[in-house]
Amino acid sequence: MEADAGSNVEERTDAGISLDPFIESVRQQVENQDPLFLIGVLVALAVVIITCVFLKYFLTSKTVRSAVLLVGLCDAGKTLIFSRLLSGKFKRTQTSITDSSGPYKAKNDRNTTWTLIDLPGHDSLRSQYLEKFKTAARAIVFVVDSAIFQKEVRDVAEFLYVLLTDAVLCSNAPTVLVVCNKQDITMAKSAKLIQLQLEKELNTLRVTRSAALSSQDGSAGGSVYLGRKGKNFEFSQLPMKVEFLECSARGVKGEEDDADIHSLENSLAKL
Numbered sequence: 267m268e269a270d271a272g273s274n275v276e277e278r279t280d281a282g283i284s285l286d287p288f289i290e291s292v293r294q295q296v297e298n299q300d301p302l303f304l305i306g307v308l309v310a311l312a313v314v315i316i317t318c319v320f321l322k323y324f325l326t327s328k329t330v331r332s333a334v335l336l337v338g339l340c341d342a343g344k345t346l347i348f349s350r351l352l353s354g355k356f357k358r359t360q361t362s363i364t365d366s367s368g369p370y371k372a373k374n375d376r377n378t379t380w381t382l383i384d385l386p387g388h389d390s391l392r393s394q395y396l397e398k399f400k401t402a403a404r405a406i407v408f409v410v411d412s413a414i415f416q417k418e419v420r421d422v423a424e425f426l427y428v429l430l431t432d433a434v435l436c437s438n439a440p441t442v443l444v445v446c447n448k449q450d451i452t453m454a455k456s457a458k459l460i461q462l463q464l465e466k467e468l469n470t471l472r473v474t475r476s477a478a479l480s481s482q483d484g485s486a487g488g489s490v491y492l493g494r495k496g497k498n499f500e501f502s503q504l505p506m507k508v509e510f511l512e513c514s515a516r517g518v519k520g521e522e523d524d525a526d527i528h529s530l531e532n533s534l535a536k537l
């Protein structure tokens with residue numbers, strides 16, 4: 267028994283040496299300090315590093331993110347904001363089942379043009395469209411119906427949670443503009459109040475979600491922890507900039523009136 271074990275060890279060390287003739291020759295050459303060989307190694311290293319830098323540069327510069335996504339629950343006012351931004355007109359909208367897009371000229375000196383994309387808000391279609399456009403997102407306009415926010419706060423927070431913990435969105439960090447729409451309605455909640463309530467709701471959601479995740483054999487599905495561990499959640503802890511704005515896509519005096527979406531236009535001009 268003991269003899270067997272001994273011969274096993276010998277075989278292993280034998281194999282170890284005979285498997286590494288290359289490493290052995292490298293070691294010998296380094297010891298002999300063959301200058302040509304050292305120069306060769308340095309040149310090879312330099313080539314590899316330069317190639318990596320170039321590859322990274324080309325890959326990132328190719329994907330110029332120029333899409334502005336309009337997302338939010340059904341009836342928040344996405345489609346109306348979409349047509350207001352593009353044409354300034356009021357349009358009677360229908361529930362959108364597919365995405366529509368158009369070029370939007372930002373109101374700044376740089377004459378930047380973003381591709382505005384109106385995503386359908388329906389539950390079943392949401393994730394599918396999000397997957398399609400998230401890599402191109404320069405900014406995300408998250409539209410909230412401020413008039414019935416109290417009733418929808420849970421759903422709004424759940425949708426926002428999906429966006430804010432998405433691995434791709436966290437690494438690209440597009441600006442998130444939370445538009446508190448329908449401010450023309452008297453019952454509408456202010457942007458400040460909506461922000462505070464969402465922070466509270468996301469704080470609880472984060473606890474239940476991460477508990478659910480850890481019970482699923484650790485397969486987190488590429489999603490990122492929301493905010494800082496061990497601290498109450500605040501939007502300022504996120505990798506992306508989150509801004510809260512008040513808007514009324516309808517306009518104070520009804521359908522014929524100009525919309526009050528200046529705060530949104532200003533933020534889009536600064537992207």
Ligand SMILES: Nc1nc2c(ncn2[C@@H]2O[C@H](COP(=O)(O)OP(=O)(O)O)[C@@H](O)[C@H]2O)c(=O)[nH]1
Nearest residue numbers: 340341342343344345346359447448514515516
């Ligand atoms: N009072 C008021 N109604 C709005 C406002 N924005 C949108 N709406 C109305 O809300 C409804 C849903 O709007 P829509 O753009 O279709 O929402 P979407 O489902 O998010 O695309 C429509 O009847 C709009 O006229 C707003 O700022 N104020």
Ligand SMILES: [Mg+2]
Nearest residue numbers: 344345361362
């Ligand atoms: Mg719509």
